[in-house]
Amino acid sequence: MASPLSTLCTPALVVDVDKVKKNAQRMIERCEKLGVQLRPHMKTHKTLECADIMTGGSRRCIVVSTLAEACFYADHGFDDILYAYSLPFDKVERCAILSERLELFQVLLDHPDALEQLKKRPLRDGRLWHEAGVQLTGVYAHCGNTYNCKGVQEIQAVAKETTSFTLQFMEKLKAVGITCKSSIGSTPSCSHPVQDMAKLSEVHPGNFVFYDVQQSLIGSCGVEEVAVRVLTRVIGHCPHRNQLLIDCGWTGLSLDGAGKLPTGYAVIEGHPNLKLLSMTQEHGRVEPISGKLDYSMYPLGSLLTLIPYHSCATAMMHPVYHVHSEGILVGKWIPTRGW
């Protein structure tokens, strides 16, 4: 039986699977056209289903932000996993075990001490280890400064600069006889790639599969491409404060985005005059940007839809994502958590 979104108890994170597929497909095609390998980042959603969509079902060539994600994906048949985190010294043994289990498991190093840590734990079958030491697979840069951009032009200027720095570094490595891969990331730069990025081996964006209000303000996407929402209900009328209470507090949205939007912590879809002013653990306070609230428009129990400022932070708060196609529920995705 077809259940519409309105049957969900709130707050609920809802994922538009058609938009997810479209966002994923567009990135896959963009990278194919450019001639660069896409290695999508899993940190935004941390689910199997979305990973399948982002890898086109290959279950190969992904980036993760935690070892818990790495193990979760390894346990489910994923391989060629890049743990995009400077080798944490407390997790060398767990990293070594993953390296021994998988065809390819990569870690990041940014300090000579980390190399010493790796050398102390040779791998069982000698994989990755040469007699001379560790094998350098590639050079990884985040391109995170694209998050300070506004508009395609600024994004592409940063993308160009990051690409150029990275390629110059590759040349220097080549001059001393080292040939290896290169990868840059960030959803803004990969949503509007510059031609030079074709000279890189890989790109590793992640947020693009959901996008969010932040990405729309940067210029990575339009608001209509954002694939996630938090459904919430009106649970209180506070005429003495000219406010509504909704059943979404920071446990349902996160506190990310404070002070960034005229509409407060989120965009309330279809209600441009409403502002999510503040949140407690399980309550949100909503007020009009101007004028008096017309409470008859927002009866107790009525639904409101929040577009998150930062979908990575909002998704993190939810133990289950409710997946829909055109407003009809089609499944649930369960993310992995922890480290």
Place this chain on the structure above:
Amino acid sequence: MASPLSTLCTPALVVDVDKVKKNAQRMIERCEKLGVQLRPHMKTHKTLECADIMTGGSRRCIVVSTLAEACFYADHGFDDILYAYSLPFDKVERCAILSERLELFQVLLDHPDALEQLKKRPLRDGRLWHEAGVQLTGVYAHCGNTYNCKGVQEIQAVAKETTSFTLQFMEKLKAVGITCKSSIGSTPSCSHPVQDMAKLSEVHPGNFVFYDVQQSLIGSCGVEEVAVRVLTRVIGHCPHRNQLLIDCGWTGLSLDGAGKLPTGYAVIEGHPNLKLLSMTQEHGRVEPISGKLDYSMYPLGSLLTLIPYHSCATAMMHPVYHVHSEGILVGKWIPTRGW
């Protein structure tokens, strides 16, 4: 074999069980002395083990913030549960089922429409329902404005005012023939109760079992009473920015407390000159409040200990709490999540 805290992978939420027991016991004794029933709130920790400590093992007379908590505790033999949330219209059926299952399950009403919703779903065995309608169990106030206080005197002034308003309201109810219970909450007011609170039926604080930096600033506790920490490790040196990177981002601490402390998002125990300036998903940026960082004091892999600004928000980010006694690990607590 005794494992010290330093064997944990980080970031990790660690709970000092001795402090938890002490905080719980002190509140139990305070309420006994005052002659008021303690109904502890579970929202801060959401675990069975901590609920047992807070109820002195009775598994009776608790408050919860979500229906997921209510079901979790009901499933484990808890009863006399107050769901401290204005009746959510989408959850009437689930509330009714809990009312039918438990000896006592209470919901809050703050609007006549909510009463109509309840009346539409009579309980199977008639519990709580009279021929005349719904039974009013009591009056509930949060006393949340104590969070704006600084020091015992201000806390007690608010506690006195809230108690006085509540008791006046009880008198008005009595005048029209209604006798029922009364309850106020908040960790600040219950940490420093005023004598008049003895005239209330119940109090319902929750955070006190962990406390946090916020509570110490309000004056509810001393920092030495805070029972939780986030363990984190140094994972990067950034001398060009005079910063350290630590492996605790907002997934390990939450973004609560922004702009509230001279030391940033947390207090870094034993390092009063360090500030947790900002966080990304999995990284924290730490810089000295003044002067140049001496990196030899913070080698890669070394441990730092964060005292959270708001323990409710920090605990929410962790799928498991690591419990210790005097620094030796003694177990894990698994919280419930969702709604």
